[in-house]
Amino acid sequence: MSAAHDIIKRPIITEKSTADAAIGKYTFEVATHATKTQVRQAVEQLFSVKVVKVNTTNYDGKIKRQGVHIGPRNDWKKAVVTIDTEPKAGSYLQKGGKTATAPRKFKNTIEEFGFGQ
């Protein structure tokens, strides 16, 4: 259960999220068990971007009833992923002052963000 596609479930597309996307914050529904680190790795892998920050929040599923039957919807987790919109190709300063060379180029947007994920 740690494949990138299992972590990132779907994009959340609303007025708010599209407005955020313009400044590099992309919103996804992610697996409830996913950690911020997992989300970061998954997004970097799927969309070839450099993630700067991940904010997550848990939502409880709503209690719904159908006639006499009462039951909860699934709980879910939302992650707002901030990406680097001006990624420096190649080098990043790592802990300890060493400069590491990133093996790949980063995109500055997630073009797939939209429908048909």
Next chain:
Amino acid sequence: MASVMEKKENNVVVLTIDVTPEAFADALQRSFKKNAGKFNIPGFRKGKAPMHLVTKYYGEGVLYDDAIDFAANPAYIAAIAEHKINPVSRPDLDIQSISREQGITFTVEVTVKPEVVLGDYLGVQAESPEFPVSEEDVDRDLTRVQERNARLLPVEGRGIEDGDTANIDYEGFNDGVPFDGGKGASYDLKIGSGTFIPGFEDALIGKNAGESFELPISFPADYAGKELAGQDVIFNVTINEVKFRELPKLDDEFAKDVSEFDTLDAYKASLRAKLEESAANRAKGVFEDNVIKAVVANASIDVPAVMIESEIDQMVNEQSQQMRYQGIELEQYLGYIGQTVETFREQLKESAEVRVRTNLVLEAISATEALTATEYEIDEEIARMAVSYGMTAEDLKSRIAPGGENSLVADNVVRNKTIALLTEKAIKVAVAAEDEESAKKPAKAKAKIAPKKKAEKAEAEVTETAE
């Protein structure tokens, strides 16, 4: 926005127009703005979804309808201006290809104003009928005024004569039974007017006021009411009063009464002048018509069917508007006289063609003669129209100016000027002498006017229009 024009027969022109991708993208943007409120996407309030999401969700096609309008219309207008064509039909648009990357390529098929080949138009010969005013015409008018001023006076000392008006009560019985419509009281019956069934009025002649009598009479066999037709009936008639018409004497006194003139001769002279004026107007009108007909006949035009159709449309509209003033719908009226709109239109076709031809020819002439309407002439025309509409000139002007109808008035002025020019230069031909003269002259005249074939065709058209 490149466009290519290709001429086809019958005044049809095909324009192939390209719209650049940039212009099309712009049109899509406008189309999206116009329609944004219609798109409903979950997560967005109406009208708030961004364009790229809308096109993803609904497909780009939803924006095409309006985008084509936005992109094609200006392109079409530009193309018309570029090729200097004068369309008369609605353009028939056909999209060849459309995409965001390539822009649009479309063809437009449109009928244009036909070229008018004018024949001779200055100095054409036209019949100029005269409508002479005779002494009898004046007398007839006078008699009419006399009768209008007649008085009804009670008759005394004699029986009813033809032309008298008898006030009667009457009731009819068929076998002793009163019948519908057979009864009336204080009815003013003019003897000799033929209002009642034959024989009734004659039977009253010679009777005196105050008399009551029984009148046996039979209804005519072809009487409209079936129960009464051919029946022998008896009318109980009472004569209340008898009056006769007294015509005023034709003398100076009469002239003073009915007019501002003091003597009968002066009044007669004025009647004559009026008649002569209207006769002259009529003669002028007929002559004008004949001149225009002759000029139109000299020109050759290939009139497109759409122009005739739209003229018919206009005529039908005018007609139905007139009908509506009288409180009838055109369809209803046509129903009464046993016609349908289709047959009615068919009837109008000929005169519609004549109108179209006339308009085209007059337009062409005013263009060749470079006749234009001056500001002053337009104002004059507006003032004239204002009088006939019962408005002030300023009022009318302020009403028609905003809508750009001013050009209509100007067109009218130019048209009148053209007609005036034609009539002025035209040669009057007396009606009676026309046969001889046209027999002598036509060969020469027509050879000058137009190639023989055209002249023949034109002649055929004249006879058509004459019908």
